[in-house]
Amino acid sequence: MITRGRRRGAGRGDVRRLAGAALAMGLLAGCSALPAMPDPVPTLVEPSIPPAPAPSSSGNLSPDGFDTAQRIAVRIRNIGCGALSTGSGFAIDDHTVITNKHVVADTSTLQVSTYDGRDVTANEAATAGLADLAIVRTAETLPAAPALADADADIGDAVTVVGYPLGRTLTVTPGHVVARHTDPLNETLGEVLVTDAPVEPGSSGSAVLDADGRVVGVVYAKDQNGHSFVVPVSTLRSMLDDDTAFTPLTPCTS
Structure with a gap:
């Protein structure tokens, strides 16, 4: 069973506005947010992007948290049957990456690269049935893994999103928790x-961190008003503790 955090929502008016905005929200992986059509299938697969320059801002992170954020984040390229898309993810141990289910959907091959430009072989992936989450197992050792926060963030808490929007440069984006909302x-x-x-x-699967670099959630969608939607760490913990929560992903065949 999923453990829910304490319900500390915004006012009724805020919740109604968020509910209305959520109707227009889209998933973030790939070349465009839903409901736009995907870009044409490329004729060539580009080689791995070289190491990106360090982010110019540390967001809401402490110096130690900032260092951790850079090392845990990975870029995921999904070479699928009929499409090429990008997403983000983060390590939770030496060989395990957390990302979104829609980041790895319809894949033939997953390519994972680290902050220093190193390519890491993805051996297998598994997806959750309840939330937009997935696990990717790697052959090589990942650079670092963060701690998972013990509790969900509260409304008003400062957070930082760490990922690879548009599949490009590692980006550290500050913000605050503004509400809790029923997953639309x-x-x-x-x-x-x-x-x-x-x-x-491309930000899908990004880690959401507190000031000390602990994971408080996973980005999975956005709306047209600039809000990002996050699977809370309590849900992530519950699913990682449940042996039946993730199902092995079968690669597509062209």
């Missing part, structure tokens, strides 16, 4: 966090 895409999931940290396509 998976109503059985329960409540998710809403932040004002702006995200872009």
